[in-house]
Amino acid sequence: MTTQHQARAGRPRSEKAEKAIIEATLDLIAEGMGVAELSIEAIASRAGVGKTTIYRRWANKEDLVVDALATLREPLPPLAGESVRDDLIALLDVVRREAGQRRARCVMNVAMGETDRSKRVSERFFKLALEPRRVAMRRVLGRGVANGELRPDLDVELGMALLSGAMIWFSKWGPEGDLPEDLAERVVDHALEGLVSRR
Amino acid sequence: MTTQHQARAGRPRSEKAEKAIIEATLDLIAEGMGVAELSIEAIASRAGVGKTTIYRRWANKEDLVVDALATLREPLPPLAGESVRDDLIALLDVVRREAGQRRARCVMNVAMGETDRSKRVSERFFKLALEPRRVAMRRVLGRGVANGELRPDLDVELGMALLSGAMIWFSKWGPEGDLPEDLAERVVDHALEGLVSRR
Incomplete structure (x- = not known):
C-alpha cells in the first residue's frame, strides 16, 4: 500500500x-x-x-x-490434511485462542456491525481477515464429502455455519471466562456425530 | 417502569x-x-x-x-411439546423470520457490541430479549436427553451453540438476500443427524 x-x-x-x-x-x-x-x-x-x-x-x-x-491479518494454522476432524479442530481452535484478544474484538465489532456507513470498510476487512479462513474450511469439508468421511448430501455452507457459528456463539454468549481448551474438539465432535441418540 | x-x-x-x-x-x-x-x-x-x-x-x-x-420484547413461539425436532425448528425459525428486521439489527448491535461503556444496557437487554429464548431451548434439549431422543452425553450448551450459532452465522455471513424458508429445518436436521457419513 x-x-x-x-x-x-x-x-x-x-x-x-x-x-x-x-x-x-x-x-x-x-x-x-x-x-x-x-x-x-x-x-x-x-x-x-x-x-x-x-x-x-x-x-x-x-x-x-x-x-x-x-495489520490484524493472521496466517492460517497448519493443516495436516489427513483427517477432516483434525483439520476442522485446527481451524476452529484459532477462534478459541483469539477469543477476547484485541484482534477478535475488532473482528466482531467491524464484521458484526450493521451500519451501512462503514460497509466499504467491513467488506474490505472481511475479504482480508475472514475470507481466507472460510475458504480453508470449505475446502476441508468438501474434501470430507469427496473422500466419504462426511455424508454425501452435506450442505457445506450449513456445516460451516454450525461449526463457526458455535465458536462465535461461545465467544460472545457462553459462560464467562476463558473458553475451555477442548472447545474446538467438542464442537467438532458434536457437529460430526450429531445430537440424536443412536442407541 | x-x-x-x-x-x-x-x-x-x-x-x-x-x-x-x-x-x-x-x-x-x-x-x-x-x-x-x-x-x-x-x-x-x-x-x-x-x-x-x-x-x-x-x-x-x-x-x-x-x-x-x-418494546422489542417478543413472545416465544408456541411449542407443540411433542417432538424435540419440531420444537427446535419452531424456536430457530423465529430467528429466520426476524432476520434483517429492525428488531434483529438492534439485537445484533446491542448484544454483539464489545464496549464496556454500554455493558449495563446490554446486560439488561440480554435478560429481557434473549434469555427467555435460551431458557426455552435449553428446556427442549434437556427434554430430549431425558426422553432418549437425544444422546445421553449431550452437552446442552454446546447443542445450543451449534443451533443458534448456525442461525446467527447465516443471518450475518450467509449468502446475500432473504434466508431460505427451510433454513431452520435444515440447520436442525444437520445438527441432529451430524455431518459424518453413516454408510
Whole structure:
C-alpha cells in the first residue's frame, strides 16, 4: 500500500508515530467505537499526535482504518490434511485462542456491525481477515464429502455455519471466562456425530 | 417502569412525542449507532423534539435506551411439546423470520457490541430479549436427553451453540438476500443427524 510504503521510507520518528496511530485506531475499534463514529480527532488524541500528522499519511479515515485492520491479518494454522476432524479442530481452535484478544474484538465489532456507513470498510476487512479462513474450511469439508468421511448430501455452507457459528456463539454468549481448551474438539465432535441418540 | 407510567398518564400529545422518541432511538441503534455513541441530541433531532421533552420523561440516556429496547420484547413461539425436532425448528425459525428486521439489527448491535461503556444496557437487554429464548431451548434439549431422543452425553450448551450459532452465522455471513424458508429445518436436521457419513 502506498501509505505504508511512504511511512517505511520515512525517518524512524515517523514510523513511531505511524505505529502509535495504528495502535490507537485498533484500540478504539476494539473498545466498541464504531467505524462510522470513529473520528480523526479521537485517533489523534489517543495516539498523542496532531491531526496533521495523520493527514500527512492517510487521505481519510477509511484508508487509515483499512490499513490498521490489515495489520490484524493472521496466517492460517497448519493443516495436516489427513483427517477432516483434525483439520476442522485446527481451524476452529484459532477462534478459541483469539477469543477476547484485541484482534477478535475488532473482528466482531467491524464484521458484526450493521451500519451501512462503514460497509466499504467491513467488506474490505472481511475479504482480508475472514475470507481466507472460510475458504480453508470449505475446502476441508468438501474434501470430507469427496473422500466419504462426511455424508454425501452435506450442505457445506450449513456445516460451516454450525461449526463457526458455535465458536462465535461461545465467544460472545457462553459462560464467562476463558473458553475451555477442548472447545474446538467438542464442537467438532458434536457437529460430526450429531445430537440424536443412536442407541 | 416509572417513566412509562408517567407518560401514559400524560396527554395524547405527550404519548405521540414519547413514541417518536422511542422510534428514533431504535432507528439509530438499528443503523449501527453504538449505545455509547448515542446522544440525547441525536435522538431529539431524529424524533423532531427538543431535548427537554426527552429529559422530562427520562433521567438519562441509559434509561431511555432500556425502555426503547424493552418494546422489542417478543413472545416465544408456541411449542407443540411433542417432538424435540419440531420444537427446535419452531424456536430457530423465529430467528429466520426476524432476520434483517429492525428488531434483529438492534439485537445484533446491542448484544454483539464489545464496549464496556454500554455493558449495563446490554446486560439488561440480554435478560429481557434473549434469555427467555435460551431458557426455552435449553428446556427442549434437556427434554430430549431425558426422553432418549437425544444422546445421553449431550452437552446442552454446546447443542445450543451449534443451533443458534448456525442461525446467527447465516443471518450475518450467509449468502446475500432473504434466508431460505427451510433454513431452520435444515440447520436442525444437520445438527441432529451430524455431518459424518453413516454408510
